[in-house]
Amino acid sequence: MVREECKALLDALNKATACYHHLVLTVGGSADSQNLREELQKTRQKAQELAVATGSLLTTALRDKHLDAEERSEFQRLWVAFSGCLELLEADMQRALTLGTAFPLHAPRRPLVRTGVSGRSASVAARALSVRSLRHDAEPDFDVEDLRKLEREILQVGKMIHDMEMKVNVPRWTVQARQAAGAELLSSAGASTAGFLSVEERTGRCDLSKALAATVFSAVLLAAIALAVCVAKLS
Template identity: 80%
Template structure:
């Protein structure tokens, strides 16, 4: 029961972390917006909630001295997968912090493309575009507050990783995989000769009558081509 619960929590954490990773890649791009920053905030908070629950559940199980050897090996594999997922989450949060600081939403920016248009009309258009609505002014503080909160959350995730290593010491190089390395390749290679033999057995030998018909058809075709060439030269 505990193993299934830990697997479900870890699966949810993996999906949430992957979603957060894809969202972080769009920060500073053409799809960057207020909605994206809010979605990033919700996703990382959900990931941290799942991480706290998964960490507490796995820690309680692995600190049980009466746990069987096979069960402990399975939970150690889950622990290694969880720690790797948490490392990726921390790296993406640091990346989001750097990109958010480099590309603020409501700060004045220099246009990347200069059209060269000048005159009274361009001045009026520039003044119209520089006018900020009340809604944007109200939301202008969200960017700064979110970056401060994200900075605190990055430190919290780092502390969680340190506490994990202190409570449960599971070196990653000591955890054994369920199957040998390259098992998929070996199974594919072993299946290759049998498939070739089965194809040869199903194919059978060549039919002499079909071969003779093919030879006769080729000879007639060559004769027709030669006759056409001779007629063309005589004409």
């Protein structure tokens, strides 16, 4: 039950982290707005809450000395995936701080970076946060206060990463993956090959002798047609 709960939390953390990454890419672009900054705040807070819950469960599980080898290996794989999510979240938070400082919302004639993204991104955040609507009204200095809060939260995430490394020592190079690198690409390619082979099995493999006989028959037929045309012209 604990393992399934950890997987569910990690899946939710993955989605929230991916959503936050998507939103950070629009900061300073043509889709940037006060509403986007609010969505960023909500998304990163949700990701941090999920990270705290996931880290607590995984730490308790991995410090259990009664775990068998199979269970421990599975929790170690979850731990590696969890630590990767935290590092990506921290990097995106630092990127959001840099971009938010460079592109303040209420600066006069604020230059925009043409990212190619336009419109509203509320639907993406709503799917990740499972909310029906997002708040649109905010104070004029919302982005200033939010950047200060973001600085503190970056330190908190960094401390979380440090603490988890001190509490549970799981070297990444010792954790074995359950499938080889690029297995998804290989599986899709294998499916295509299997489909091709199934068609080949239904239609039958090419017989070289039959193909040669068909070629000879076609040549004789063409020669007969040419001869008939010549006789018709001479007569």
